Amino acid sequence: MALRRANIKPPLEVVVDNLIYFERRMHVKTYIHINKKNGEILSRNRRGFYCKEKEKLIKEYGFKESDFLCVENEVEKYHLKDFMKKSFGLKDEMYNFWLWNSAYNENNINGFSLPCKVETNAEYRAELEKILMQYIECLNKPPFIYSGILNDIEQECSWLIKALDYLIEGENEKAENLIERVVDLLDIDSFFVSELDKSYSFRAIAPFATLQNVEYNKVYKKMMEENLTFFRVRTKQSSSLNNITNVEQMLHLPYNLREKAVSSRFSSAETPSLYLGTSSYICSKECKWNGIDEMYVSVFVPNSRGKKFKILNLTISQALINGIYNRNLKDDNNQIRYKLQNDMLKIYSLVIATSFSVEKQEETKFEYLLSQTLMKVVSKRGIDGIAYLSMKGENEFQYPQGVNLVIPATDISSDKPYSEKCDGFNVSEPVLYLKQKCNKKKSYVNEIFGPHDDIIGSVTPKMVIDGEQKPYSTTEFGEFDNYLVSHFFANN
Numbered sequence: 259m260a261l262r263r264a265n266i267k268p269p270l271e272v273v274v275d276n277l278i279y280f281e282r283r284m285h286v287k288t289y290i291h292i293n294k295k296n297g298e299i300l301s302r303n304r305r306g307f308y309c310k311e312k313e314k315l316i317k318e319y320g321f322k323e324s325d326f327l328c329v330e331n332e333v334e335k336y337h338l339k340d341f342m343k344k345s346f347g348l349k350d351e352m353y354n355f356w357l358w359n360s361a362y363n364e365n366n367i368n369g370f371s372l373p374c375k376v377e378t379n380a381e382y383r384a385e386l387e388k389i390l391m392q393y394i395e396c397l398n399k400p401p402f403i404y405s406g407i408l409n410d411i412e413q414e415c416s417w418l419i420k421a422l423d424y425l426i427e428g429e430n431e432k433a434e435n436l437i438e439r440v441v442d443l444l445d446i447d448s449f450f451v452s453e454l455d456k457s458y459s460f461r462a463i464a465p466f467a468t469l470q471n472v473e474y475n476k477v478y479k480k481m482m483e484e485n486l487t488f489f490r491v492r493t494k495q496s497s498s499l500n501n502i503t504n505v506e507q508m509l510h511l512p513y514n515l516r517e518k519a520v521s522s523r524f525s526s527a528e529t530p531s532l533y534l535g536t537s538s539y540i541c542s543k544e545c546k547w548n549g550i551d552e553m554y555v556s557v558f559v560p561n562s563r564g565k566k567f568k569i570l571n572l573t574i575s576q577a578l579i580n581g582i583y584n585r586n587l588k589d590d591n592n593q594i595r596y597k598l599q600n601d602m603l604k605i606y607s608l609v610i611a612t613s614f615s616v617e618k619q620e621e622t623k624f625e626y627l628l629s630q631t632l633m634k635v636v637s638k639r640g641i642d643g644i645a646y647l648s649m650k651g652e653n654e655f656q657y658p659q660g661v662n663l664v665i666p667a668t669d670i671s672s673d674k675p676y677s678e679k680c681d682g683f684n685v686s687e688p689v690l691y692l693k694q695k696c697n698k699k700k701s702y703v704n705e706i707f708g709p710h711d712d713i714i715g716s717v718t719p720k721m722v723i724d725g726e727q728k729p730y731s732t733t734e735f736g737e738f739d740n741y742l743v744s745h746f747f748a749n750n
Contacts (some may be wrong), residue, residue, distance in 0.1 A: 288351045289326040290358070291315065292404060306355050329358045336361060336399060358400070365401040365599070366580040367393075370606070372613040373649040379624040382616050383422065389610060390415040397603065401585075407600045410443050414607045418628065422611075425627040437628070437635045440608060445601045446570075451641060455565035459573045459645035459661055460486050460536065460702070468591045469582075469598070480706070487702045487743050488534035488558040488663060491541035492688065493551045505685045508556040510667050512675035523612070523626055523664070524633040524644055530667045532680060534558055535648070536703050537659040538691070538742070539735035543650035544662065554688035557701075557742045564682025567642040573661055574602050574609050575647065575654040608632070615649040637666060642679065659703050659730045686746045693734045694741040698748070701739040704731040 288306035306329050307315065315321050329351070332338070338357040370393060376382050394415060397408050417436045424433035444450070449458055449466065456465040463469040464481035490508050494500060502508070510530040511519050517528050525531035535541040538555050547553050560567075583592065583599040612629040633644060643665035647656045667677035700708065708731040730736045 288329045329354045362400045371654045375615045418611045454567040454569045457569045459571045468594045489538045493553045502554040513670040532665045534663045536661045540660045553691040557686045557746045558683040570644045572646040695737045696741040696744040699744040701743045
């Protein structure tokens with residue numbers, strides 16, 4: 259006689275353990291829905307969707323099979339792993355989703371702080387290619403792949419290296435064509451090309467309402483209302499009889515002296531350009547002031563005409579890219595910041611390529627070739643100048659006191675020795691730097707980014723001078739900036 263099985267139910271924990279064991283044996287796969295339009299991952303839950311749930315979404319909502327990622331396949335593809343599985347004892351599908359979700363939310367880049375300093379031209383060529391390849395590899399992960407930008411950036415980097423090789427070989431026209439294609443790939447909106455008076459390079463996010471925190475509306479208003487102030491420096495030996503006394507001497511080289519214009523970062527030899535800086539300190543570094551020669555400084559204040567100059571913003575840093583967008587934020591403007599981060603990532607390859615400093619003095623400075631070509635290309639497109647972070651600093655944290663502005667004098671002639679672009683600024687007479695002080699009026703950098711008890715204070719520029727780190731506004735250069743600005747506005 260067959261034995262009748264006793265009708266006894268096992269404890270609940272045994273049932274649960276058996277179910278988990280069964281699911282693991284069955285290798286349950288889970289899926290995530292992708293928004294193909296912008297690369298965002300949607301419809302997320304703690305584990306994704308099981309196969310039957312995915313099929314239901316396809317059937318009921320008209321999704322396609324290609325609209326889904328298999329979490330387990332992605333974990334294997336990107337070699338994702340973590341000790342948390344053992345710590346939390348998560349079921350396989352939940353653990354895999356946790357791994358994927360963590361990888362997807364890791365949208366920072368690291369290891370690309372600028373400027374890059376090398377010894378020789380040959381080292382620049384090799385190091386640029388190496389860093390661009392590292393940049394591509396850094397972006398070869400979920401948050402960037404599904405945004406759709408990786409292919410564009412790979413293409414950009416390839417063209418930049420090829421353009422550099424053309425320039426080294428003297429094939430300038432071929433190089434310009436490639437840089438044209440690079441610029442065409444970039445989604446250049448008002449954050450990257452704007453009027454000087456509304457440029458991120460100088461006024462931070464104040465001109466961009468969609469990037470702002472409403473709690474600081476008064477701060478942004480003040481940032482927009484204050485006059486921008488720029489500086490330009492000239493030096494001379496004390497023994498020289500060629501005194502620097504008038505405004506014209508503080509402008510770019512006139513047409514009759516154009517042959518003395520040397521090759522610079524964004525201007526070719528014999529092509530005068532107006533180079534300005536947001537602080538007298540960065541100007542002194544750019545002109546390699548030795549601390550002994552006489553240094554004369556003028557303040558440049560954009561007038562109604564100059565405020566409308568179109569400026570390309572290359573003051574993009576690794577820190578800015580990492581801080582502009584947070585996937586965990588749910589405010590209405592976060593999608594705008596998501597797009598902006600992707601656009602920054604695309605333009606950053608160009609920033610990297612133009613942010614090298616070669617220490618050895620060679621006849622041709624290879625690190626200038628791409629930036630000079632870029633200036634030619636954007637000038638043809640009606641852009642008046644380029645703003646960029648100085649290469650004289652030790653790291654990328656040079657904003658806002660280390661920002662340079664270059665405006666090429668493309669319209670000069672024997673009948674017009676100075677560019678009409680110079681008329682876009684009200685310029686003070688040159689003043690000999692003697693560490694003067696006067697704080698009746700402050701420079702824009704010192705007024706807006708000086709020590710405050712609000713959000714601006716969090717980005718107070720600090721500099722190491724004579725071995726001591728202090729806010730720029732409290733340095734001798736910062737106080738001299740205020741002196742120049744105070745006297746300028748007192749007389750105008």
